Amino acid sequence: MRIDQALSEAVTRLAHHASGETATPHLDAQLLMAHVLGRSRTWLYTWGDREIEGVELEQFNNLVERREQGEPVAWLLGYREFFGLRLAVSPHTLIPRPDTETLVEQALQRMAVTGSGRVLDLGTGSGAIALALASERPDWHVTGLDIVPEAITLARRNAEMLDITNVCFEESDFFSSLNPSARFELIVSNPPYIDELDEHLGQGDVRFEPRSALVAEQSGLGDLLHLIDTARTFLTPEGWLLLEHGFQQGEPVRAALVDAGYQCVGTCRDLGGRERISLGQWFEASSELLNGTGS
Template identity: 90%
Template sequence: MRIDQVLSEAVARLARHASGEAATPHLDAQLLMAHALGRSRTWLYTWGDREIEGAELERFNDLVERREKGEPVAWLLGYREFFGLRLAVSPHTLIPRPDTETLVEQALQRMSATGGGRALDLGTGSGAIALALAFERPDWHVTGIDIVPEAIMLARRNAETLDITNVCFEESDFFSALDPSARFELIVSNPPYIDKLDEHLGQGDVRFEPRSALVAKDHGMADLLHLIDTARAFLTPEGWLLLEHGFQQGEPVRAALVDAGYQRVGTCLDLGGRERISLGQWPMASSELLKGAGS
């Protein structure tokens, strides 16, 4: 049977099970076909009239069947592209999402491109954020932290595969295992921020992802508030804290940042125009303020 005909049938199958604005049956089918054939999506457009049979057809149909049941495409492929990097993924971590690239972009704006510094990524998962920052800022040293041992192993493997050497990954429950004297010019996190009763937990790829990386107490605010409070002890003067959160959490996160003493507090929009990243800068030390006033 021709590749384009098999693709059309697969798209129809996937469309019957797809739901919501994020449903992409055409893209899913193409990605799975390219993976089954060991080819690129561009190749499919050129050679759609070629025959597919035997082991390749069986492999493709197996992938489509698993996708029909809702299994994430990233797991079926074994990887996800994030900020230009191909990252291995696993059921132990969240699947990197395009909206989180907004967090990386905002962080890079606060990381000097000509001088070094230290950055910390809390809840690193596959290492997506930490690796993107380290790749874009080779003079910086980036540390990724996660409580899940399998996530740390995956992140280290991604770093090795990508040959990114200015990054390290350590197991810790947020700040708990860090040296109390450690200081960072930048701290970023995409922490759990979903309410356990949120209906979205039963939809799409989220159904398959680890709840520990998604759900937080106090209607999703507990980990965000913990990070805002604790990061103060690990930021250098004028260091930045950037947090990804739910689109309805911008106002309370900003309020918490202000109450905790951060300055230049604000919120950035994601690709869909929703409040997604809130940030604040830890103030200059009082001694530095006095020095500046006297000069």
Template identity: 50%
Template sequence: MNESAIRNLIRSASAGLATVTEAPQLEAELLLAHCLNKPRSYLYTWPERVPDTNQCQRFQQQVQARQQGWPVAYLLGEREFMGLRLQVTPATLIPRPETELLVEQALLHLPVQAPARVLELGTGSGAIALAMAHVRPDLQITATDISGDALNMAQHNARQLGISTVNFLASDWFSALPAGMPFALIVANPPYIAAADPHLEQGDLRFEPQMALVSGADGLDAIRTIVQQAGRYLTPGGWLLFEHGFDQGPACCKLLQQAGYQAVDCLRDMAGLDRISLGQHFPLRQALQSAG
């Protein structure tokens, strides 16, 4: 029996990964297929084949990195999001399934027949903006990020996907946006973890960019800024939607209500947890509410 045969490499790696993941065989297969530059089906078709020395060494390095906690997405250099294959690096957050709900809701809150202008704040890998553009090529989307490395990755992903309808802009939230160009919808997955949250020392969060995760003592600093300023950039009747932590729904809805947004709501993810808050912007009503 050759210990370096594909079948045995997977078996050995799966045993070594069993303490760090709930899916050790799947992750072992993904890492080995990546090192071989082959689809996973190749592993099942040729289980007795022996990779060359460099491929075996690279695989062992990948397995060791995973045992140390490195996210699989960073080791593979990619993550699928809403059917799109996106490249990711430690300069960007890893797109997560729950954020797909944010994209779905954003699309539902846009006019179906007419083109519309959309703003995404903190685009990271470009996942949200590119997923929306893929579904609705007629949308005029501006996607911002303060990180140059993140913007470079988002632009790279757009090129790889053949999407040219997203305009990427270096901006600290709204700071670089031109005046007089309101949006029908603003969407964001901002940092929303409290600075002292112990989860920052666990799992994938240990390796992701802290500036994209942490937002003040209660995790709401970025959300406060977005809620307070978004109205200046929304058309009358425009929508603001953003993702937040499972225990932040009531606080986020209160912020929206205090800022004068209408139709404020908090939506739950597939796990039944508060995940998205949204509100509709009516300048006149908000002005009257503030005056009253």
């Protein structure tokens, strides 16, 4: 069978399968074909008249069938591109998403202001955010923490494959394993922020991802509020806290940051124009108030 014919049949299958979850059947089919053949998507356009048969055709059809059942493309490929890095993924972590690149971009802007220093990534998962920051700023030391042991194993594997050495990953329930004296110029997190009753939990790739990395108490705000409260203890004066959240959570997250004493509070929009990243800066005067030493 010709490659273009196999792709056409796969697109038809993915566009009309029972669960109706595949929003990008053409892209999905091309990514799976390119993966099986070890070629680029551009190559597929150029050499679509070539034959695919035997083991390769069987592998392709098997992947298409799994995608028909809704299994995420990233799992089928075994990796996901994020901020120019190819990251291994697994069912134990969230699949890195393009909108989270906004968090990295905003963090890099703050890093440029504060110079070299220490960064903390909470709930690091596959290590996507930590590794993107470490790769962009080799003069920074980045620490990624996650409560899931398999996530830490995966993040360390990604760091090794990418040969990124200015990063370390440790098991921890958010701040719990940190030395109380540890301080960071920048703390970032993409924590669980979805309400357990949210209908989106039953749709798309999210159906397959770990609930522990998605759902939080207090209508999805529980972990965000915990991070806002506790991060103050671990930020240096003038340090920044950046948090990813749901597109309808910008207002309460900003309010929580202001109430906790952060300054320069604001929210940035994602690729779709939705409020996605809220941030605040912790000044020395704020630290004195937290410690009860202010006048």
